[in-house]
Amino acid sequence: MEIWVNMCGVPWEASVRKMNASRVKTARVSRAKGRLGKRTAADKQTIEDLVAANHILYAQSVLDGYGHVSARHDLTPDRFWLSRSTAPGLVTAGDILEFDLSGEPVDAQGRPTYAERFIHSEIYRRRPDVKAIVHSHSPAVIPFGVTSVPLKPIFHMSGFLGAGVPVFEIREIAGDTDMLIRNAGLGAALALRLGDKPAALMRGHGSLAVGISLPQAVFRAIYLEINARLQSEAMKLGSINFLTSGEAKLAATSNDIHLTRPWDLWKHEITKRNSA
Numbered sequence: 001m002e003i004w005v006n007m008c009g010v011p012w013e014a015s016v017r018k019m020n021a022s023r024v025k026t027a028r029v030s031r032a033k034g035r036l037g038k039r040t041a042a043d044k045q046t047i048e049d050l051v052a053a054n055h056i057l058y059a060q061s062v063l064d065g066y067g068h069v070s071a072r073h074d075l076t077p078d079r080f081w082l083s084r085s086t087a088p089g090l091v092t093a094g095d096i097l098e099f100d101l102s103g104e105p106v107d108a109q110g111r112p113t114y115a116e117r118f119i120h121s122e123i124y125r126r127r128p129d130v131k132a133i134v135h136s137h138s139p140a141v142i143p144f145g146v147t148s149v150p151l152k153p154i155f156h157m158s159g160f161l162g163a164g165v166p167v168f169e170i171r172e173i174a175g176d177t178d179m180l181i182r183n184a185g186l187g188a189a190l191a192l193r194l195g196d197k198p199a200a201l202m203r204g205h206g207s208l209a210v211g212i213s214l215p216q217a218v219f220r221a222i223y224l225e226i227n228a229r230l231q232s233e234a235m236k237l238g239s240i241n242f243l244t245s246g247e248a249k250l251a252a253t254s255n256d257i258h259l260t261r262p263w264d265l266w267k268h269e270i271t272k273r274n275s276a
């Protein structure tokens with residue numbers, strides 16, 4: 001049998017094996033370094049977008065001093081990025097921490113974390129399609145979590161609601177609580193209630209919106225609130241002619257194609273606002 005050798009006289013197969021082993025070792029070391037704080041260009045872009053998402057949602061009155069938005073890690077799907085505990089409108093890149101799917105920070109350096117981080121960890125654990133999550137206490141959706149009136153798509157911008165909007169009842173799981181998702185068990189129950197839907201309401205507390213990207217999750221969180229406001233207004237006028245499920249599906253697909261348009265505008269507005 002003919003054995004190929006490289007320029008150093010080492011058999012070809014052994015040489016390739018050695019080279020691959022060296023590549024794997026380098027990748028492992030760089031991944032370990034990444035986890036210990038050295039951030040890649042992709043990480044930096046995600047973090048920059050996550051900071052923008054915090055400011056956009058604050059500017060759009062979806063988040064106030066409370067609520068949070070996260071993004072799944074680009075290369076390590078069992079990790080996600082979320083700010084330390086601080087008001088969303090004040091978040092900077094230095095506040096963004098890396099978390100694992102148990103909801104614990106990889107290295108918080110003594111900084112406090114959000115009590116409700118388990119919303120994010122448990123949804124990422126169960127929904128591989130989800131790359132970003134917004135948890136909000138925005139006011140217009142609250143009435144739809146505490147009454148039997150379902151939140152439904154009233155106009156094309158909220159077509160994604162046509163998939164249905166489940167309501168999470170924390171009392172069924174834990175009796176009397178302070179309403180917060182303070183542990184992995186409550187996070188898991190909430191993720192289960194969300195199922196495969198793009199949004200859910202939390203009775204007497206708030207809502208969540210998920211997406212396959214930060215722009216999509218931010219878009220959904222904003223239009224969830226707008227739809228709730230419009231639906232409450234329309235209910236005062238009479239019975240509502242909602243989008244059919246076919247219309248809702250087509251509108252949602254159309255909106256997803258043009259997501260960069262509002263995202264670029266929102267980013268531009270907050271950049272202008274932050275530099276003023």
Ligand SMILES: [Zn+2]
Pocket residue numbers: 067116135136137180205206
């Ligand atoms: Zn909350």
